[in-house]
Amino acid sequence: QQQVKQSPQSLIVQKGGIPIINCAYENTAFDYFPWYQQFPGKGPALLIAIRPDVSEKKEGRFTISFNKSAKQFSLHIMDSQPGDSATYFCAASLRQGAQKLVFGQGTRLTINP
Amino acid sequence: DVKVTQSSRYLVKRTGEKVFLECVQDMDHENMFWYRQDPGLGLRLIYFSYDVKMKEKGDIPEGYSVSREKKERFSLILESTSTNQTSMYLCASSLPGQGNTIYFGEGSWLTVV
Numbered sequence: 001q002q003q004v005k006q007s008p009q010s011l012i013v014q015k016g017g018i019p020i021i022n023c024a025y026e027n028t029a030f031d032y033f034p035w036y037q038q039f040p041g042k043g044p045a046l047l048i049a050i051r052p053d054v055s056e057k058k059e060g061r062f063t064i065s066f067n068k069s070a071k072q073f074s075l076h077i078m079d080s081q082p083g084d085s086a087t088y089f090c091a092a093s094l095r096q097g098a099q100k101l102v103f104g105q106g107t108r109l110t111i112n113p
Numbered sequence: 114d115v116k117v118t119q120s121s122r123y124l125v126k127r128t129g130e131k132v133f134l135e136c137v138q139d140m141d142h143e144n145m146f147w148y149r150q151d152p153g154l155g156l157r158l159i160y161f162s163y164d165v166k167m168k169e170k171g172d173i174p175e176g177y178s179v180s181r182e183k184k185e186r187f188s189l190i191l192e193s194t195s196t197n198q199t200s201m202y203l204c205a206s207s208l209p210g211q212g213n214t215i216y217f218g219e220g221s222w223l224t225v226v
Contacts, residue, residue: 004155006155009153032212036217041219041220042219042220043117043203043205043217043218043219043220044156044203044217045216045217046214046215049212051212089155089156091156099144099207099209099210099213099215100158100161100171101156101158101215102158103148103155103156103157104155105153105154105155106152106153106155
């Protein structure tokens with residue numbers, strides 16, 4: 001049972017384009033939605049996160065858009081660069097209890113020069 | 114800088130062998146996690162620990178056990194490996210409380226032949 005569904009599985013964008021990665025969740029009790037970035041041979045690292053009381057959060061070129069009624073959230077990368085090429089994971093967790101993150105399937109992003 | 118160190122990066126084991134994967138973190142974090150990463154499935158939680166000698170099952174604990182005798186060290190044990198345990202294993206740690214960053218190690222690639 002996949003509680004967080006992520007799409008697309010892979011994405012190729014030209015430099016300067018705006019890749020968009022989408023996630024949908026089922027459990028309305030989820031209360032924290034982070035995005036992780038993983039480069040080849042490395043572990044995932046926290047990129048940006050949002051709580052459902054806001055509809056958008058921006059950090060540098062990375063923006064999360066959140067739609068609580070649709071139970072969806074997405075990552076946008078402005079002015080994408082070849083150095084952004086990585087695998088991106090969305091995740092969700094409950095407010096209560098331990099920080100058990102439920103991850104999406106991952107998106108392999110390639111930014112062509 | 115938080116450091117989560119997985120001592121074994123690449124292992125090849127025969128079916129039925131026992132495997133210890135060790136993880137050490139240097140930031141005095143209470144929480145530690147073991148995830149498994151597979152293409153198309155994202156990261157799935159195997160076990161986590163919120164204190165020394167405490168452990169809880171994650172989503173896929175079958176075939177695995179863990180040990181946490183010291184706060185900084187969390188070991189994943191595969192008592193009798195099978196080919197379907199070929200995967201990348203990621204250790205992580207964090208302070209308690211939702212919203213605190215979870216820090217990952219660089220992963221241990223296990224191949225069971």
